[in-house]
Amino acid sequence: MYSLSIFKHLGKGKEQLKRNVFFQSVNLTANHDEPWTIFAHKKPKDGWIAYNPKTLRPPPLTGTAKALKLISWNVNGLRGLLKLDSVCIKQLAQREEFDVLCLQETKLQEKDVQIIKEKLLDGYDNSFWTCSVSKLGYSGTAIISRELEKSKPVILCGDLNCAHEEIDIYNPTGNKRSAGFTDEERQSFQKNFLNRGFVDTFRKQHPGIVGYTYWGYRHGGRKSNKGWRLDYFLASESIADNVHDSYIIPDVAGSDHCPIGLVLKL
Numbered sequence: 001m002y003s004l005s006i007f008k009h010l011g012k013g014k015e016q017l018k019r020n021v022f023f024q025s026v027n028l029t030a031n032h033d034e035p036w037t038i039f040a041h042k043k044p045k046d047g048w049i050a051y052n053p054k055t056l057r058p059p060p061l062t063g064t065a066k067a068l069k070l071i072s073w074n075v076n077g078l079r080g081l082l083k084l085d086s087v088c089i090k091q092l093a094q095r096e097e098f099d100v101l102c103l104q105e106t107k108l109q110e111k112d113v114q115i116i117k118e119k120l121l122d123g124y125d126n127s128f129w130t131c132s133v134s135k136l137g138y139s140g141t142a143i144i145s146r147e148l149e150k151s152k153p154v155i156l157c158g159d160l161n162c163a164h165e166e167i168d169i170y171n172p173t174g175n176k177r178s179a180g181f182t183d184e185e186r187q188s189f190q191k192n193f194l195n196r197g198f199v200d201t202f203r204k205q206h207p208g209i210v211g212y213t214y215w216g217y218r219h220g221g222r223k224s225n226k227g228w229r230l231d232y233f234l235a236s237e238s239i240a241d242n243v244h245d246s247y248i249i250p251d252v253a254g255s256d257h258c259p260i261g262l263v264l265k266l
């Protein structure tokens with residue numbers, strides 16, 4: 001990337017010039033109608049580029065290849081999302097044709113589940129819902145799927161509330177003590193997931209790609225792509241090589257998180 005290669009030729013004591021050159025070059029090349037294409041990171045390294053699903057996803061599998069597609073999304077309130085005309089899970093289903101949909105922060109009460117199920121999706125007859133009983137209308141998850149065969153390998157997905165590496169957060173230095181990027185959380189992520197046989201499928205496919213899945217509302221982070229990657233598909237090592245595509249869907253709004261997807265060859 002132009003803005004990164006020019007850094008090598010800047011001497012010490014020119015940090016302000018370095019920042020100005022970087023942001024000017026980003027503004028010239030970024031598509032502000034698609035803010036996720038803005039390369040936004042306060043400590044960029046050579047070779048890192050912004051994630052763009054239009055250019056970085058592999059071609060679809062051929063018609064004869066069998067695959068399983070999963071979508072995960074922290075919806076930050078399912079009832080509110082379903083009221084939006086521009087963002088609809090039914091439209092997402094038509095566009096992505098997923099087999100499994102995993103939702104977090106549905107914020108439903110148990111009495112609401114049946115009503116929501118009836119208006120949600122046709123053709124997805126299997127679902128499992130959890131609702132908070134100690135704090136009504138808080139948290140909650142759902143797994144919605146077509147009929148699937150049981151298998152031993154594990155796929156763990158969702159909002160895991162941790163940006164594991166510096167590449168996964170816009171401002172790593174300024175967030176060393178922020179929840180979601182403390183040393184303790186990052187070490188726990190490594191110890192409890194990656195050291196126990198799970199693979200971060202997006203990072204395996206895109207080792208030098210800066211892509212975010214969460215942008216805070218407070219400072220308009222989505223417009224400038226100042227975000228965090230908090231949402232993951234972690235797969236057992238035994239099936240990690242079967243991953244055809246692990247991707248982010250940054251153009252879908254309606255929540256402070258965007259959906260993510262996984263295509264697994266069977």
